[in-house]
Amino acid sequence: MGPATRRPRVLLVTSGPLDGQDGADIKLAAAVAEVMDGVDFVWFARRPRPAGPSPVAGGQPLPLLSLDGLPHVQQRFQAALLSVAMARRTDLVHVVMTLGPGYPRFSRVWPRLIGGTPVLHTVPGVVRPELLRRARPLGTTVALSDVTARQLGRAGFGDVAVVLPMVRLDRWPVRPRPVSGPPTVLVTGHHDPLGGAYDAIRAAAVAVRAGARLRLLLALRGRPGQDLAAHERALRERAAQEGLFRTDVLGPVRDMRELIAAADVLLFLPRALGGKADVPLTVLEALATGRPAILSDLPQFSVLRDAVLRTPPGDTHRAGHLLRQLLDRPWWWQSLAEQGRAAVEENFTPERFRDRYAALYRELLP
Incomplete structure (x- = not known):
């Protein structure tokens, strides 16, 4: 996974801070950072910093100003600017981002700004299918289901891989059914x-x-x-x-x-x-x-x-x-x-x- 003399550096691009509100995009990105040993991740961190453990062990956090941890327009804009600034200093850019209303314009402008750094884009979902008419792939694309993979492939995203999300079974053990009160x-x-x-x-x-x-x-x-x-x-x-x-x-x-x-x-x-x-x-x-x-x-x-x-x-x-x-x-x-x-x-x-x-x-x- 890269030169043996050093660990590869991967920029993990999300629409909001990785330690913010944990929607699907954030959870998937955090899961990637958790399981990919041997990689140094650069990731967006909320400022002011919330209480609790860091979602990424090590790596380089990039401060993203956010009062509530949600990916508002301001946070998305900050993330886009920070990713442009950092992309050329990493070996790979891994974008974890749903295809929403702002994606078509983002997909046409952002790749021109980051140089030749390879991009992997995990697509958790698509807000509206008609957005795909104006959208462009950022790089190699990953979907969570065969349905979306085929949809993206027909829209010109090429050969889309499917990677199902993960669940840590040690964190989600089987629990007995409640016995008191109404169901x-x-x-x-x-x-x-x-x-x-x-x-x-x-x-x-x-x-x-x-x-x-x-x-x-x-x-x-x-x-x-x-x-x-x-x-x-x-x-x-x-x-x-x-x-x-x-x-x-x-x-x-x-x-x-x-x-x-x-x-x-x-x-x-x-x-x-x-x-x-x-x-x-x-x-x-x-x-x-x-x-x-x-x-x-x-x-x-x-x-x-x-x-x-x-x-x-x-x-x-x-x-x-x-x-x-x-x-x-x-x-x-x-x-x-x-x-x-x-x-x-x-x-x-x-x-x-x-x-x-x-x-x-x-x-x-x-």
Whole structure:
């Protein structure tokens, strides 16, 4: 992986600080830095520095001014400028970035500014397919699913590799199912209409009207520029209108481990991913913990096969009845819990993740 006399230097480009809010892009980048031994990473660090351990052991942190750790326009602009300044001083640039509205212009300008340094671009997801008409590849491209790999290939991104994300099973051990109180249904996604929260509320209401007892817990990730307080109020009001009075709406949760362990089922029902990772890490973490998941039947989730239950996007009636049956049938719950854990153990290991990226690094490093 480069000259034996020194460790290769890799610039890890993200849209925000690596120690900021841990969205899919940030988690994937941190995972790469964690498993790629023998590499010195240059990475964006939040200033002022937050409490807690550094996401990267060693390497060179580059200060990125950020009060809340989110990738606002100012942080994206800082990241672009810093990457231009540092790219020529590294052996490889590894970009971990979703294809969003600003990507087409970025993809036309940024590569001209960084010189001939090779680039590897991991694409967690695509916000809207029509953006690809004006987008250009930054270099060798990696997708998280076959669906997005084919989509990028048709848009001129060449032969796109697929590298599934990883889950550290030692950090996400199987936890016993909670035994006290009504079952807890954990909802993840986004606040906007296609993000799954409203459909999850409607599905839970169907389950309750069919006889299920449950507590609904919404742990949703905001997007930059959203009025989260207003969105959360609207969701509470909708839950009350549906008769779901055991409902809590949480803000962003930094560490999901205890929240997932306290839940019985994960409900993730987006109608469109909207830039969320093709294989959402929270879903994988729930499966690793031994929590069955009910997902929208989006093509990006096909890699999970029978490890999850899938329902047509927007079909809250079917999702609700699946939820009721799952909560009422302990034997089915246990079977799905075991299948989910086995799927993570087979397909989403750090070893597989590391080996695929190590091979790509070897191909690109001088």
